[in-house]
Amino acid sequence: MANRVGLKRVGAVAALGVGALLMSGCDGRTAMRFGWPHGVTPEATDMGNLWSWSVIAALVMGIIVWALIFWTITFHRYKPGKGKDEFPRQTAYNVPLELAYTAIPFVIIAVLFYFTVIVQTNVEKKTDDSKVVVDVTAFQWNWKFGYRDVTFDDGSKYNGFVRDGNPFDLETANTRQIHDGETIELPGPDGGRSNDVRDYLKFNQIETVGSSATIPVLVLPTSKRIEFDLASADVIHSFWVPEFLFKRDVMPFPKQNHTDNRFQISSIDREGAFVGRCAEMCGTYHSMMNFEVRAVSPQDFDAYIKYRQENPGKTNAQALQHICQQPESVVTVPFDTRRATDGSVGASGDAGNTKLANCTIGALQ
Numbered sequence: 001m002a003n004r005v006g007l008k009r010v011g012a013v014a015a016l017g018v019g020a021l022l023m024s025g026c027d028g029r030t031a032m033r034f035g036w037p038h039g040v041t042p043e044a045t046d047m048g049n050l051w052s053w054s055v056i057a058a059l060v061m062g063i064i065v066w067a068l069i070f071w072t073i074t075f076h077r078y079k080p081g082k083g084k085d086e087f088p089r090q091t092a093y094n095v096p097l098e099l100a101y102t103a104i105p106f107v108i109i110a111v112l113f114y115f116t117v118i119v120q121t122n123v124e125k126k127t128d129d130s131k132v133v134v135d136v137t138a139f140q141w142n143w144k145f146g147y148r149d150v151t152f153d154d155g156s157k158y159n160g161f162v163r164d165g166n167p168f169d170l171e172t173a174n175t176r177q178i179h180d181g182e183t184i185e186l187p188g189p190d191g192g193r194s195n196d197v198r199d200y201l202k203f204n205q206i207e208t209v210g211s212s213a214t215i216p217v218l219v220l221p222t223s224k225r226i227e228f229d230l231a232s233a234d235v236i237h238s239f240w241v242p243e244f245l246f247k248r249d250v251m252p253f254p255k256q257n258h259t260d261n262r263f264q265i266s267s268i269d270r271e272g273a274f275v276g277r278c279a280e281m282c283g284t285y286h287s288m289m290n291f292e293v294r295a296v297s298p299q300d301f302d303a304y305i306k307y308r309q310e311n312p313g314k315t316n317a318q319a320l321q322h323i324c325q326q327p328e329s330v331v332t333v334p335f336d337t338r339r340a341t342d343g344s345v346g347a348s349g350d351a352g353n354t355k356l357a358n359c360t361i362g363a364l365q
């Protein structure tokens with residue numbers, strides 16, 4: 001009788017659990033992600049698949065273990081009339097059984113390890129045929145993005161590399177035109193170091209620099225391999241675009257710090273605006289160090305680079321308008337780290353549709 005009541009309870013709990021899952025409104029595909037966020041790169045999809053299958057494998061193991069536990073407590077419990085001190089049949093020192101349950105976890109770990117290594121190798125893969133190479137410089141508390149190499153859709157190439165070295169000892173050092181004639185101060189030498197020790201920093205003809213008034217919008221093409229070369233002008237930062245499901249520390253002196261400061265993504269799968277953040281606690285305004293990746297079609301990207309190449313005096317916002325894109329960030333707002341103002345400038349928009357309405361390429365100059 002007691003057994004039957006116990007079984008009924010177990011049944012009721014299971015039915016409640018399944019009911020809750022069905023009524024929560026999750027569709028099948030979302031449920032199979034097991035909480036994994038949506039990424040926009042093939043690498044992110046690979047990581048998501050690894051996660052889903054790992055959870056499924058864990059659930060299968062869990063169900064087997066739960067079944068064994070419930071089988072034992074339901075059918076092998078104390079039965080009246082059998083004598084209180086009577087032990088059930090003892091199975092200790094059963095060599096084949098013990099070998100089996102030592103070997104099975106080892107096989108499980110080996111399989112998980114195998115698939116993890118495959119995905120990790122793919123995520124960290126680097127080739128020589130990136131169509132865009134971006135030099136990323138992080139500094140307290142913003143970002144500079146420079147286009148070093150671009151292969152256009154027609155196969156022609158653009159190389160924007162200017163030089164290595166420190167910008168701060170040049171004539172133009174203290175200020176740089178950022179946005180509509182506004183200038184900002186660039187960061188000074190770090191920790192009293194001499195300027196010329198920062199020769200690992202890279203400078204390019206076409207650069208996008210963030211300021212207290214402007215979020216740096218890094219324009220990139222969809223469906224092209226892209227490389228990021230990271231360096232910090234001062235302390236350790238971390239380059240993180242949540243939708244890439246990937247972040248990497250941005251170090252000063254990358255070589256001396258034995259870091260791999262390059263990584264690649266094989267493509268961005270769709271157009272849109274994706275927020276980027278600093279993911280390393282780097283100082284007072286660490287949390288305000290946002291940028292935006294604006295993924296546009298390869299044709300629009302080519303038009304963007306050509307416009308910036310031919311119009312060095314124009315701002316990034318004007319170049320974005322030229323290719324019919326929202327000129328300012330639509331996913332985050334600037335923060336004035338100088339605290340001269342109240343710190344916020346309104347900016348908002350639709351991350352899924354960044355095209356300007358009724359615009360043809362070249363109409364806005």
Ligand SMILES: [Cu+2]
Pocket residue numbers: 138236237238278279280281282286289
């Ligand atoms: Cu930072």
